[in-house]
Amino acid sequence: MRLDRRFFLVCSFFFLIPGPAPAAQGSPAEISSDEIRADIGFLSDDLLEGRDAGTRGYDLAARYVAARFEALGLRQAVRDSWYQSVPLVVTELDKRMTSSLTIGGRRFENGGDIIISAFGTEPRQTVEAQAVFVGFGVASAREKIDDYAGLDLKGKFAVALSGAPAGLPSEIAAHLAAEKAAAAQAAGAIGLITIPSESLLTRTPWARLRDRATGPAVGWVGADGRSFSRTPGIVATAYATATAADALLAGSGASLAAIRKQAAKRRPLRGFPLRPIVRLERNAAVSTAASSNVLAMLQGSDPQLADEYVLLMAHLDHLGMRKDAKGLPRIYNGAMDNAAGVATMLAVAKAFAQDGRRPRRSILFAAVTAEEDGLIGSQFLAKHPVTPPGGRVVAVINLDMPILTYDFQDLIAFGAEHSTLGPIVQRAAEASGIALSPDPLPDEGLFTRSDHYRFVQEGIPAVFLMTGFGGSGRQEFQKFLKTDYHQPSDRINLPFHWNAATRFAYVNYAIARDVANADHAPQWYSGDFFGDEFAPEAQKATKR
Missing domain, CATH: 3.40.630.10 (Zn peptidases)
Incomplete structure (x- = not known):
């Protein structure tokens, strides 16, 4: 042999x-x-x-x-x-067919001013509903925040600005921002469309957000044979910016520029119903893998x-x-x-x-x-x-x-x-x-x-320990993040x-x-x- x-x-x-x-x-x-x-x-x-x-x-x-x-x-x-x-389930966008978001009759193809990533386990998906702007789209009884108060989200898309309201401790803000789908589901929404804030686009330009979204979505299969989801009621998600975001806000009296400016000035964002009907079409290939x-x-x-x-x-x-x-x-x-x-x-x-x-x-x-x-x-x-x-x-x-590229002090x-x-x-x-x-x-x-x-x-x-920024730490840490993090250069x-x-x-x-x-x-x-x-x-x- x-x-x-x-x-x-x-x-x-x-x-x-x-x-x-x-x-x-x-x-x-x-x-x-x-x-x-x-x-x-x-x-x-x-x-x-x-x-x-x-x-x-x-x-x-x-x-x-x-x-x-x-x-x-x-x-x-x-x-x-x-x-x-x-047991893993892997969902990838079907490259033979273009996914899209149609807003008020205007069709936006994936990869332009909208981003639709692989999601769920349905090979073909069409979701059409009304939409509601929900500010940051966060809710916490403990923090006395409810961006959904007074809004009817049942069976609709929630449209939210990325991030969280100003004034929250960073870890709480990160948690609430990550839980937007759960908050939208609790309010009765069936989908979530995120508009990136200026601060997000500063950290992660739109092109990079788009590139990240081209990869497969991975989940694990439960005993019922279905992919596990903490938010099964949210059946469709997307990002929208520029002309697509303006199309969502058309006829509302608000604009993307005005909302981003208000958020940048750390002012509260109020929600309101949106006029256009939104239709999301996604085509995907679904497979399984063992790990x-x-x-x-x-x-x-x-x-x-x-x-x-x-x-x-x-x-x-x-x-x-x-x-x-x-x-x-x-x-x-x-x-x-x-x-x-x-x-x-x-x-x-x-x-x-x-x-x-x-x-x-x-x-x-x-x-x-x-x-x-x-x-x-x-x-x-x-x-x-x-x-x-x-x-x-x-x-x-x-x-x-x-x-571990430096003798950390803290x-x-x-x-x-x-x-x-x-x-x-x-x-x-x-x-x-x-x-x-x-x-x-x-x-x-x-x-x-x-x-x-x-x-x-x-x-x-x-608890999760990270080597600190004392001495040469900041320089070495940031050097790794800039040149080697998630790059082929992260080698021995x-x-x-x-x-x-x-x-x-x-x-x-x-x-x-x-x-x-x-x-x-x-x-x-x-x-x-x-x-x-x-x-x-x-x-x-x-x-x-």
């Missing part, structure tokens, strides 16, 4: 994975920068073709992580398997606390292969995003496995799929817990794209201020000689944009600072161990927005 040389390369990696070395009882955990480098090197190798969910490259990466878990002597979290199957989360656990030592699990997670997928401007395939290796996060998780897992002092609570390790497609694997895991009967996840520590701990995880993070950072800094990118709403947020939505406190040959990688792993290990050994599970703070929103009945702590 003739075998591809790549087969031997994969096998050599798996056979060379070391088994767990014995650790002296009570000895401090050891974390090796060489092993972190080796893990990143393999996971970002061209052989894995960018680890896109549902592809052979991702499956090779998953097999590698499973082999590492097994070598560490961890337990399987799923019966007789290291894998939690995640998996890779899971392992370390059993806790305290019989009273072992059914409480601390989840350490990192997304294993990246962008796969894409064609460049010349039509040639390019591999998006994702060394920093997120081979570095997975390698950090594996280093922490090894530290726990070899420490000799099992934590009181159990630890669940998860390398999840399809984060780049919309936090799909983490949502599936949050909706399909693998803890034994009576067990529950009590805290989440997420490892996503640590920028860390940003997203989510720490919302729960009693905050003091634990503070102690771990101080013990490592690392400062904690406030969010330097509040407009990005990063707390709501990574995998841990799927567990926040289930009422579970979470970036100037990794391997001592920084070790320090990052150590502080996350210290946080996880302190959470696992604490007398009480983390609690949301009393009066915190996310605790009130997602865990209203849970016992709360007083913030000191």
Whole structure:
């Protein structure tokens, strides 16, 4: 039998994975920068073709992580398997037929002043209805905001300006902006059309929004055989700008320029009915793909606390292969995003496995799929817990794209201020000689944009660490975002600072161990927005 040389390369990696070395009882955990480098090197190798969910490259990466878990002597979290199957459904626009939005009889083709992305699982879709402008289209009883008050949305399109009203804390604003479809559904709408604000177009030009929308939409298939959706009542979505937005507002006495100007001046936006009838036509191709989360656990030592699990997670997928401007395939290796996060998780897992002092609570390790497609694997895991009967996840520590090209002086701990995880993070950072800094990118709403947020939505406190902007941090961080983020250049040959990688792993290990050994599970703070929103009945702590 003739075998591809790549087969031997994969096998050599798996056979060379070391088994767990014995650790002296009570000895401090050891974390090796060489092993972190080796893990990143393999996971970002061209052989894995960018680890896109549902592809052979991702499956090779998953097999590698499973082999590492097994070598560490961890337990399987799923019966007789290291894998939690995640059935994916993939919807792509049919390039043979043009999708369109017809507004008051005027037809706008996709890719001009309107953007229609792949959506749902229907190959052919036509939705026609009246429309209502709903300001920012957000609603929150806690924040005393309801852009739908006094408006009749039943069976209609909601037309909303992107973003959120001025004056809200950045993470709350990001949450409300991300929940517009839910707010529209609650008001009775069947569709959502978003008009980009000036601030959005400044950050993300229309051409880039359009390019992003050309990709497939990925979801997971539920037990009923249908693609899961938190907003099944919203059956059609689109973006509209320039002439298309003006067509929506025709005859209302308002204009796109006036609405954007009002929003830029931080003034409230009032809603009103729109005159034109809107007709959305979308043509798509629907397929399925198989993927998996890779899971392992370390059993806790305290019989009273072992059914409480601390989840350490990192997304294993990246962008796969894409064609460049010349039509040639390019591999998006994702060394920093997120081979570095997975390698950090594996280093922490090894530290726990070899420490000799099992934590009181159990630890669940998860390398999840399809984060780049919309936090799909983490949502599936949050909706399909693998803890034994009576067990529950009590805290989440997420490892996503640590920028490890510099010797960081500080860390940003997203989510720490919302729960009693905050003091634990503070102690771990101080013990490592690392400062904690406030969010330097509040407009990005990063707390709501990574995998841990799927567990926040289930009422579970979470934290997500990012290397900070102290010293050369801002320059190095912004350099990566500008030149390497989601680019083929995100490779192992970036100037990794391997001592920084070790320090990052150590502080996350210290946080996880302190959470696992604490007398009480983390609690949301009393009066915190996310605790009130997602865990209203849970016992709360007083913030000191």
